[in-house]
Amino acid sequence: MKFVDEYRNSKEAMQLADVIHRQTTRPWTLMEICGGQTHSIAKYSLQDLLPEKISLLHGPGCPVCVTPVTLIDKAVYIAALPNVIFCSFGDMLRVPGSKEDLFTVKSKGGDIRVVYSPMDVHKIAQDNPEKEVVFFAIGFETTAPANAMAIYQAKLEDIKNISFLISQVIVPPAIRSILESPDNRVQGFLAAGHVCTIMGYQEYEPISEKYQIPIVVTGFEPLDILQGIYLCIKQLEEGRAEVENQYSRSVRKEGNLPAQKNIQEVFQIVPRQWRGIGEIAQSGLGLREAYSRFDAEKKFPCEVDGQERFAECISGLVLQGIKKPHDCEAFGKSCTPESPLGATMVSTEGACAAYYRYQSVQS
Amino acid sequence: MCLAIPGRVTTISGNDPLMKTGLVNFGGILKEVNLVYVPEVKVDDYVIVHVGFAISILDEKEAQKVFDTLNELENYEDPLQ
Ligand code: SF4
Numbered sequence: 001m002k003f004v005d006e007y008r009n010s011k012e013a014m015q016l017a018d019v020i021h022r023q024t025t026r027p028w029t030l031m032e033i034c035g036g037q038t039h040s041i042a043k044y045s046l047q048d049l050l051p052e053k054i055s056l057l058h059g060p061g062c063p064v065c066v067t068p069v070t071l072i073d074k075a076v077y078i079a080a081l082p083n084v085i086f087c088s089f090g091d092m093l094r095v096p097g098s099k100e101d102l103f104t105v106k107s108k109g110g111d112i113r114v115v116y117s118p119m120d121v122h123k124i125a126q127d128n129p130e131k132e133v134v135f136f137a138i139g140f141e142t143t144a145p146a147n148a149m150a151i152y153q154a155k156l157e158d159i160k161n162i163s164f165l166i167s168q169v170i171v172p173p174a175i176r177s178i179l180e181s182p183d184n185r186v187q188g189f190l191a192a193g194h195v196c197t198i199m200g201y202q203e204y205e206p207i208s209e210k211y212q213i214p215i216v217v218t219g220f221e222p223l224d225i226l227q228g229i230y231l232c233i234k235q236l237e238e239g240r241a242e243v244e245n246q247y248s249r250s251v252r253k254e255g256n257l258p259a260q261k262n263i264q265e266v267f268q269i270v271p272r273q274w275r276g277i278g279e280i281a282q283s284g285l286g287l288r289e290a291y292s293r294f295d296a297e298k299k300f301p302c303e304v305d306g307q308e309r310f311a312e313c314i315s316g317l318v319l320q321g322i323k324k325p326h327d328c329e330a331f332g333k334s335c336t337p338e339s340p341l342g343a344t345m346v347s348t349e350g351a352c353a354a355y356y357r358y359q360s361v362q363s
Numbered sequence: 364m365c366l367a368i369p370g371r372v373t374t375i376s377g378n379d380p381l382m383k384t385g386l387v388n389f390g391g392i393l394k395e396v397n398l399v400y401v402p403e404v405k406v407d408d409y410v411i412v413h414v415g416f417a418i419s420i421l422d423e424k425e426a427q428k429v430f431d432t433l434n435e436l437e438n439y440e441d442p443l444q
Binding site: 197227 | 368371381389397399401402409411414419422423425432433
């Protein structure tokens with residue numbers, strides 16, 4: 001496939017790895033923000049190509065992983081209501097809530113449907129006028145324009161039987177929170193290429209300047225990631241701290257303006273809870289007043305437990321780059337993708353699932 | 364979740380700017396994709412698609428840069444060896 005295969009060429013990957021080896025004189029710790037990048041790093045064993053002096057920490061950029069238990073519990077409650085068709089991206093079904101997951105609700109007869117796009121929900125609502133259709137609108141900035149369009153058009157077409165359980169988070173406040181933590185070890189970031197495709201990277205410039213840290217907007221294929229690492233290490237070795245754009249075939253500095261406009265139309269910035277991390281100020285998106293009638297939390301009010309079920313799960317620390325999946329006692333023993341204890345073992349982009357799936361190739 | 368893949372736009376339909384869609388070819392598999400967020404898209408452009416929406420038009424010149432940098436690095440580093 002064009003724009004995919006050429007970025008997986010192993011000869012060029014080796015060349016890049018070689019240059020990285022030659023330029024690295026000191027130990028450096030980098031973090032890739034996005035779970036998609038974590039997945040590629042594990043899948044292609046990229047860490048094995050790098051000098052031992054470079055450690056990669058895996059960041060919080062997995063929306064499935066950071067959706068708080070409270071919202072999973074609300075989803076479970078709403079999905080079990082008799083008159084509801086609950087729609088979600090497939091990854092969310094096995095994420096543990098405080099008592100149950102959505103998959104259990106489905107196996108007990110709940111009408112839960114996996115959709116590919118938020119727009120699919122409109123058709124389900126139109127085909128089932130006697131039912132309430134609820135969509136679990138999760139995601140980072142990458143998914144926000146799609147969710148925003150589904151909500152915007154629901155209002156435009158005045159669809160009455162549709163609502164959205166929103167779990168939208170944004171990256172820059174999470175980066176700040178990692179950098180503010182006394183446990184922080186990150187010296188350079190690979191920023192998430194698709195998040196920046198939407199938002200651009202101007203927001204990252206004050207962060208890079210304030211914390212004197214290189215931030216390289218990076219794509220998802222092996223060559224992209226290696227080049228992102230190369231640029232980041234080059235800055236560190238030269239004592240620079242700037243924002244650079246490795247993924248320029250998709251990312252423009254100002255981002256995708258029509259998409260940003262629609263996000264602005266539907267959403268406003270709100271505080272959000274991140275699973276395993278806690279509340280991060282101004283780190284999420286919530287519906288604006290004009291769209292509040294599409295808010296599933298208001299339409300189906302409920303009290304939920306919201307407590308973590310498995311005390312042994314350290315996924316919060318994994319998501320902040322403080323621990324690695326191997327450091328968890330439960331990893332691969334009581335916790336596997338078939339019976340996950342934490343969300344990072346559910347999503348293919350969660351660090352625990354990526355390590356588990358490709359552990360045969362991990363050193 | 365933020366998985367987004369490139370494909371080639373083969374047809375564009377819909378006069379309503381809010382409903383602009385097209386068929387995108389992903390290595391032989393055709394899918395209908397919402398094109399509202401890439402208003403300037405043309406047939407044969409490559410777009411990055413996420414959950415049914417095209418989120419950017421790939422810049423062919425920029426796409427080549429990864430390889431140009433590699434060539435430069437090779438040429439630059441070689442004499443040092
Ligand atoms: S291996 Fe399982 S229990 Fe351990 S941190 Fe990962 S998700 Fe949690």
